[in-house]
Amino acid sequence: MEIEPTYRDLIKELKEKKIRLSYQRVKILDYLNQHRTHPTADEIYTGLIAEIPSLSKTTVYNSLNSLVKANLIQELTIEDNENRYDIVTETHGHFKCEECGRIYDFKVELDSFNPEELKDFQINQKGVYFKGICKKCLETNQKNLQNEE
Amino acid sequence: MEIEPTYRDLIKELKEKKIRLSYQRVKILDYLNQHRTHPTADEIYTGLIAEIPSLSKTTVYNSLNSLVKANLIQELTIEDNENRYDIVTETHGHFKCEECGRIYDFKVELDSFNPEELKDFQINQKGVYFKGICKKCLETNQKNLQNEE
């Protein structure tokens, strides 16, 4: 696979971490870049299997773990039964709708937030997860109520 | 099991939700009240099996789910492979040490924080999870380095 020049230094950095940017991994990265829905490993697998018939689900898991370790992507643990992946590695909040399951991004300023209780702690990662019902679902519910009358 | 008078109104509220405060559930609640370490279902089971030899792990899971639904306890999803439980239901932050696994509480003021992106969303729950290395582990690491010299 031809690699664009802009990726040169990235690849170099990965080489130092001994993480190769293989065909499969680039495709997974590309999928995450085009699908900003915070997909699961299974969704990524299903989305790529047509284009890469040889793809193994194990490869998806292995690749995602490598990419997380290289800090190219972020792993989200919102529900206990599924990990999700995000190509945006900067700290931001995630809202999961308990009705439709969609996950929304929102801005959160946490750089300046260092709680007293964690003084002298080394903080590596900050996660903010909200749950509730999204605007779309609230509107749908409202319409259904009106139709029932 | 004899129930203390202070629980009277609580039990009434639970009755309305059709959730009975059985012997096992009270014991689980009591365990969570005495062990503020955010234990897993398995840790609760192991901690109670000596006192309640008939206890089933399924009961622990069922009870925890009922207590969460009744909002008597809170479910924490920090890592994907284990849910943890907290008798403190007020919103607060959790720090998980990546070295020793301990989970620390910290204060977080989120009542006033309503991100622009979630305008018109119904927010039911706010979770804040930090990860890193705790003070104890950092100090231990430091000592080990000194001894190696």
Next chain:
DNA sequence: TTCTTTATTGTAATCATTACACTTTATTAT
């Protein structure tokens, strides 16, 4: 007590993720 509902228990099933052994591909040395 008798009827009805809810809870407990043990076992089997589920399902996301990982372990493992093998093959393929990429990198390095000769």
Next chain:
DNA sequence: ATAATAAAGTGTAATGATTACAATAAAGAA
């Protein structure tokens, strides 16, 4: 370029937390 070495991909089996299910027990209502 060829051979040797290291990393990655693949398929299948294992793992492990959680849930489903059916039978039994306990609690509440009548």
